[in-house]
Amino acid sequence: MSDTPYDSPHVPRIDSTGDDPTDDHPIREAPIREAPIRTAKALGFEPDELDGHTIEELSDYLDRDGQPVDPAIESSPDALLALAALRRLRDLSGSLIEADARAEPPRDDSWISGILANISIEARAGRDIPISHTSPTARLSITEGAVRGLIRAAGDSVEGVLVGRCRLEGDVTIADTPIAVTLEVAVLWGEQIPETTARLRSAVYSQLLRHTELRIASIDITVTDVQFSRAADDALVVGPDEESE
Amino acid sequence: MDADDRTLAGRASDGDVRAFEVLIRRYGPYMRAYSTRVLGSTDEVDDVVQESFITAWQQLPQLADLTAVKSWLMRIVSHKCIDRIRARRPHADIDDHEPHADDGESPPRRAEAMDRERALEAALAALPEQQRQSWLLREMSGLSYDEIAEELGVPASTVRGFLVRARKSLIRDMEGWR
Numbered sequence: 160m161s162d163t164p165y166d167s168p169h170v171p172r173i174d175s176t177g178d179d180p181t182d183d184h185p186i187r188e189a190p191i192r193e194a195p196i197r198t199a200k201a202l203g204f205e206p207d208e209l210d211g212h213t214i215e216e217l218s219d220y221l222d223r224d225g226q227p228v229d230p231a232i233e234s235s236p237d238a239l240l241a242l243a244a245l246r247r248l249r250d251l252s253g254s255l256i257e258a259d260a261r262a263e264p265p266r267d268d269s270w271i272s273g274i275l276a277n278i279s280i281e282a283r284a285g286r287d288i289p290i291s292h293t294s295p296t297a298r299l300s301i302t303e304g305a306v307r308g309l310i311r312a313a314g315d316s317v318e319g320v321l322v323g324r325c326r327l328e329g330d331v332t333i334a335d336t337p338i339a340v341t342l343e344v345a346v347l348w349g350e351q352i353p354e355t356t357a358r359l360r361s362a363v364y365s366q367l368l369r370h371t372e373l374r375i376a377s378i379d380i381t382v383t384d385v386q387f388s389r390a391a392d393d394a395l396v397v398g399p400d401e402e403s404e
Numbered sequence: 405m406d407a408d409d410r411t412l413a414g415r416a417s418d419g420d421v422r423a424f425e426v427l428i429r430r431y432g433p434y435m436r437a438y439s440t441r442v443l444g445s446t447d448e449v450d451d452v453v454q455e456s457f458i459t460a461w462q463q464l465p466q467l468a469d470l471t472a473v474k475s476w477l478m479r480i481v482s483h484k485c486i487d488r489i490r491a492r493r494p495h496a497d498i499d500d501h502e503p504h505a506d507d508g509e510s511p512p513r514r515a516e517a518m519d520r521e522r523a524l525e526a527a528l529a530a531l532p533e534q535q536r537q538s539w540l541l542r543e544m545s546g547l548s549y550d551e552i553a554e555e556l557g558v559p560a561s562t563v564r565g566f567l568v569r570a571r572k573s574l575i576r577d578m579e580g581w582r
Contacts, residue, residue, distance in 0.1 A: 204572045214571055214572055218571060241575075244575045244578075245571065247578070248571065251521070251578070252543040256544050258521050259440070263432075263437055270450060270454070271425060271428055273454055274428060274458060274461075275425065278421070278461040280419055280421065282419075283417075307418045308419065308420075311420060322415070323410060323413075323414030323415055324415070325418060345408055345410075345411040383410055384410060384411055386406060386407065
């Protein structure tokens with residue numbers, strides 16, 4: 160099940176926050192072994208069985224990953240026993256929803272198109288950006304949303320980069336106002352970031368020049384992620400019926 | 405497939421439907437799995453998750469921290485689930501949702517034959533409804549005590565009580581399995 164052709168190389172994601180911070184925590188080394196659990200007296204839940212600690216207190220301690228270290232808890236075998244049980248429960252909860260999610264049958268396209276049919280692009284139109292016209296009676300404009308679309312398209316034409324959020328700063332509704340374009344981008348691992356962003360900047364600039372009358376004062380690019388796999392771009396061009404499996 | 409959440413959420417926030425679709429495919433299964441657990445059935449799950457994504461699309465431009473899109477989505481779907489439960493409560497006979505206390509056969513004994521997840525599943529199903537909901541909202545959705553209290557319409561101290569009881573029951577059932 161692991162090696163579908165669509166699987167990306169198993170490389171860690173740089174922005175991953177999923178690491179378990181408790182992994183090398185001292186309380187892992189609590190002197191708890193598998194064996195006594197079943198044979199020893201039943202796990203106690205009441206303060207008099209937990210050296211005065213409560214399950215609630217121990218849950219909170221677990222929630223904050225045992226920081227700051229509480230010597231009273233760490234020195235109580237009964238409290239540590241309960242803490243270990245709480246931790247196993249928490250770990251298992253995570254794996255339960257993972258397993259549930261994996262077991263979910265892939266949704267048919269009608270389910271997804273049911274969502275997409277109910278969302279509105281107009282909601283993202285933003286401000287109207289004027290475009291001049293030779294006829295004094297004509298009033299032309301392009302929406303901010305359309306301009307963002309142009310910028311994304313320009314970005315997607317540049318190898319090794321994926322444009323995220325983009326902003327037009329300055330009053331775009333008044334012609335000739337200097338506008339700062341700010342882009343957040345993910346760059347493919349291995350790309351030369353200065354060269355890639357320079358190519359992106361010029362692609363965006365030439366598209367804006369061609370299709371709008373904005374006076375671009377600057378194009379500021381922030382690299383917010385480094386992508387490890389080519390699949391990053393592919394994901395956005397995968398057709399509805401080309402999903403893996 | 406590995407485009408990061410922040411980039412995808414940024415694009416979707418700016419109006420890129422394809423990026424939003426990638427988020428739907430990425431997190432839809434979690435949201436469905438979660439809803440199935442909370443609602444206790446699959447009848448309403450399709451609708452609940454669809455509604456959640458529609459809400460997410462509307463509210464995405466207001467999401468300040470785009471890297472937190474997953475937990476934000478989980479929060480939306482939690483909220484929708486609770487709405488459903490509230491709506492059905494006047495009609496549902498509360499006794500139907502109470503566990504059957506068949507003490508004759510100990511849950512741990514039965515659990516031994518199951519794998520770990522199935523054992524937790526059984527232990528969860530045996531919890532009273534509000535305890536189960538509190539626990540799911542806390543452990544699977546990552547909501548704070550206050551947020552759970554707001555969702556369930558009870559004081560935060562009550563939520564703490566639910567969670568303590570839920571954890572005790574679950575541990576009691578699960579530890580037998582070990």
